[in-house]
Amino acid sequence: MSTDIQTPRSGSGKISPQYRRGTGSKGNFEMFAWLFMRLSGVVLVVLIFGHLFVNLMVGEGIHGIDFGFVAGKWADPFWQFWDLAMLWLAMLHGTNGVRTIINDYAEKDATRLWLKVVLYAATVVIVVLGTLVIFTFNPCPVANGVQLPGGFCPAP
Template sequence: MATPTIESPRSGRVSPGYSRTPGSRGNFEMVAWLFMRLSGAILVVLIFVHLYVNLVAGDGISGIDFGFVAGKWADPVWQIWDLTLLWLSMLHGTNGIRVIINDYAEKNSTRMWLKGVLYTSTVVIVVLGTLVIFTFDPCPVIDGVAHVADYCPAP
């Protein structure tokens, strides 16, 4: 009885269904895959430092209030930290949901609509979050009255 021979996996034969054409999206998917790994590693550091500063180093959850956020965002380092956390987490999550949509949405029209809603919501959240971080005013003037707290400069 003859034993069957198994070809080496790297023998160069590629199934026609998996052959790449010059216009294939393989490069984009590879970059998206790499982004997920790198952003995930960076997000672990960003999130644990964020949690430590907000919950462990201070007064815990009871210490987080308007004044805490105002004091934190008075420092540009924390603005950039929180902005990086927002952008990376939104892009990381959007890329993950995009992969899920590609895997489970069978019709092209369904896939198109789901991705449209995903991308629109991502842009809205990133833009609004960025505006909040950079336009946050801890010392607002409402109806001509300055609402001065102890951390605001005298009017």
């Protein structure tokens, strides 16, 4: 008794023709995406542990984190760029990972296209809004000549 086992994804007819993907070359994009994941992962580990150390170990620890703590940190351009790098790298790293999952599991081209459109749109919105928050943050806002309550801002 002999059993013939088909090679996985060998075109044995188990995948309907409408779900077959083209064999077109994507150039070096996938190699650069793979390399980006490794390098950004290493940089993210440094950024995240630095962020956690400063926020949780230095000063009063977790009890010292409040609006004033964040306002004081973001008054320094170093911490603005640190948090910006963390935001951008985390979003791009995560987007690339989800893009890979979409490519692996979405069988129809149209489904893959729309999932990626939603993914990229969400990424752009979060990166733009996060960048705006980091660079336009004002801890002592004034509206119509009246200083809004911030709890720690000096009285006018």
